[in-house]
């Protein structure tokens with residue numbers, strides 16, 4: 753397992769966009785997509801490339817327990833940064849909802865899953881202590897995650913305390929996984945996840961056991 757060190761954030765975004773472009777050439781591509789600040793450059797690059805998304809199906813990793821029309825919902829994030837700017841069919845864009853079993857049932861044969869990493873090693877909203885066997889479910893967010901994500905909300909009290917997330921087992925069933933990390937503050941946790949013990953205390957460490965996984969990092 754090696755972490756590919758990219759020259760810049762632009763370079764990181766371009767390298768991951770190259771992989772997505774390759775997957776989009778498949779007849780009916782299926783992608784699992786992340787939110788957060790890290791993938792914004794990737795989505796910008798994908799929009800610029802004017803690719804054909806008409807046969808693509810996407811699954812988002814997670815969503816807050818929040819009105820989907822809220823400006824900080826992940827629905828709104830995806831529309832703003834990607835879905836409203838490409839030729840994907842809105843019906844092909846899936847988000848986890850309270851019917852967690854139904855979501856789990858439609859996630860299959862995913863070609864590529866793209867992940868960010870939280871400062872405590874979470875992926876999607878699988879916080880430390882999440883079972884490696886976890887599937888889509890409602891979760892409580894940790895104080896650290898609420899604090900990290902408060903930068904997107906007017907005050908920390910406005911950050912939802914719960915979310916619906918795809919589980920670690922659901923993520924691991926993807927044929928290929930990419931994890932992206934941007935910034936020195938993510939270096940330690942990414943290295944711990946990729947090179948340290950495989951433990952539920954660092955949910956991203958499960959990725960070490962995937963046979964087709966790549967990690968990209970830039971300072």
Ligand code: GLP
Pocket residue numbers: 786787788789790791813814867868869870871874875876877897901
């Ligand atoms: C949120 C999301 C994660 C994301 C993480 C990191 O908690 N649920 O999927 O990986 O933030 O976000 P950022 O890229 O802004 O550091």
